Amino acid sequence: MNAFDVSQLTDLAQVAAQLAHQVKPGDVVFLEGDLGMGKTTFTQHFIQSMGVKEHVKSPTYTLFETYTHDEQTMVHMDLYRLADPEELLYLGIEDILNGHNIVLIEWPEKGQDILPSPQWRLQFSGNMSNRTLTITSQ
Numbered sequence: 001m002n003a004f005d006v007s008q009l010t011d012l013a014q015v016a017a018q019l020a021h022q023v024k025p026g027d028v029v030f031l032e033g034d035l036g037m038g039k040t041t042f043t044q045h046f047i048q049s050m051g052v053k054e055h056v057k058s059p060t061y062t063l064f065e066t067y068t069h070d071e072q073t074m075v076h077m078d079l080y081r082l083a084d085p086e087e088l089l090y091l092g093i094e095d096i097l098n099g100h101n102i103v104l105i106e107w108p109e110k111g112q113d114i115l116p117s118p119q120w121r122l123q124f125s126g127n128m129s130n131r132t133l134t135i136t137s138q
Ligand SMILES: Nc1ncnc2c1ncn2[C@@H]1O[C@H](COP(=O)(O)OP(=O)(O)O)[C@@H](O)[C@H]1O
Pocket: 006, 007, 008, 009, 012, 033, 034, 035, 036, 037, 038, 039, 040, 041, 042, 106, 131
């Protein structure tokens, strides 16, 4: 377990770039923490660090967005609006979690019992001026 002070956006970007070097194909990353804590911002930096040039938008309404660079596909999910974990089955979660894609999931608690346990758990905590990101790999 590692805790990082990410009170500055530049720190958050740096941690995202570091993690992008450690994550392996097929890994699932949970991003946990309140609204506005930086989950989407972190994912944007992470995906850009993987070489993606296009704009990484928040998947709040679409539930997921897919990006590919150098034959590596990354899927960014935001389950905030999911009413029932079973909706994941209709979204094609089995194709998303195909063992090769890197899958980053905001609000994973909304997909309880359907989602596998993740290789990485990121917990965003603190307040507007003092933010901590705790990373656990398992
Ligand atoms: N570590 C940080 N330091 C400063 N501002 C941040 C940080 N993380 C996020 N923000 C800002 O907070 C706002 C909400 O962040 P966002 O990533 O959308 O949060 P979440 O996805 O957790 O709801 C954005 O305007 C973003 O620029």
